[in-house]
Amino acid sequence: MNWLEDFMELAAVRNFSTAAAARHVTQPAFSRRIRALENWIGTELIDRSSYPVRLTGAGETFLESSRELMREIYRVRDECRQQARAGIEAVTFSALHTIALSIFPDLLTAIEERTGPFITRMHATDFYDCVESLALGRCDIAFCYSHELGPPVLQTGQFASKIIRIDPFYLVSKADQEGNPIIDPASWPKNKDIPLVAYSSDCFLGKVQSQLMLDMQKAGSSFRATYENSMSEAIKRMILAGKGIGWLPESAAVREIEQNELCIIDRKPTEVxxxxxxxRRQGVGSATQERFWSNLRGL
Structure with a gap:
């Protein structure tokens, strides 16, 4: 379905960058998905030699069939949803892994103490898939991070948002028996790279991390990545194993900091x-979704 909707968007605007923005994905990811569709069909659907791009003869044929297929798919989906609403309604969420693991359970408990229980479904994923899930109607409410150093987040137009929490982003190290960092950039030899447990450069926290690293590099620090992952939980495990320093949201590390397993390095210059x-999307959702949203308190 994603491939079909990508193709129809590209056919409408005839520009990869514009279509990718409309689909809330990066242009490289969008291009890969169009190419995956063409591989599945077995022939090129887009003539990339012209600007703006054009559909090939096969692309023109496939476009009409795609529209018919999507209309039928959404008709069946709506019919199934109407049948499901006759029973118990669930609220469907999409969230970044860190939020799904470290923030959402306590948040849900606090809301249920005021309103009674909910049936919930959670899809833990990366930033771009989280935003796309909301835009395409695959979830009712999405939870994600927002910061000026990261990629932009949907907050206007057809979307409504609430800031529900501030989550500090700390540079941390494994702590020794005295509670001091085993790796401290302030005392690290200037001629040696600091071992870093790093986020993947294409994830949200990776983009924030990259800017913080640049700031430290301007001050004379240099880094050597020893491990890379897009999930905070994996980053935390490797820092605890002594593989390097790294950035963690407070929500993902609060227990280990309180138990002196991790310690924060130089809060002010390295913290955001x-x-x-x-x-959520604008408009009226199900009664269950509206009950959850109305009790979701913003800061």
């Missing part, structure tokens, strides 16, 4: 405050 956003 991440907004935790709850985002």
């Amino acid at each position: 405050s991440l907004n935790v956003l709850a985002i």
Whole structure:
């Protein structure tokens, strides 16, 4: 379905960058998905030699069939949803892994103490898939981070949002028996790279991390990545194993900091405050969704 909707968007605007922005994905990811569709069909659908791009003869044929297929798919989906609403309604969420693991359970408990229980479904994923899930109607509410150093987040137009929490983003190290960092950039030899447990450069926290690293590099620090992952939980495990320093949201590390397993390195220069956003589409949702949203308190 994603491939079909990508193709129809590209056919409408005839520009990869514009279509990717409309589909809330990066242009490289969008291009890969169009190429995956063409591989599945077995022939090129887009003539990339012209500007703006054009559909090939096969592309023109496939476009009409795609529209018919999507209309039928959404008709069947709506019919199934109407049948499901006759029973118990669930609220469907999409969230970044860190938020799904470290913030959402306590948030849900706090809301249920005021309103009674909910049936919930959670899809833990990366930033771009989280935003795309909301835009395409695959979830009712999305939870993601927002910060000026990261990629932009949907907060206007057809979307409504609430900042529900501030989550500080700390540079941390494994702590020794005295509670001091085993790796401290302030005392690290200037001629040696600091071992870093790093986020993947294409994830949200990776983009924030990259800017913080640049700031430290300007001050004379240099880094050597020893491990890379897009999930905070994986980053934390490797820092605890002594593989390097790294950045973690407070929500993912608070227990280990309190138990002196991790310690924060030099709070002020290396810390940023991440907004935790709850985002939904404008308009009236199900009664269950509206009950959850109305009791979701913003800062």
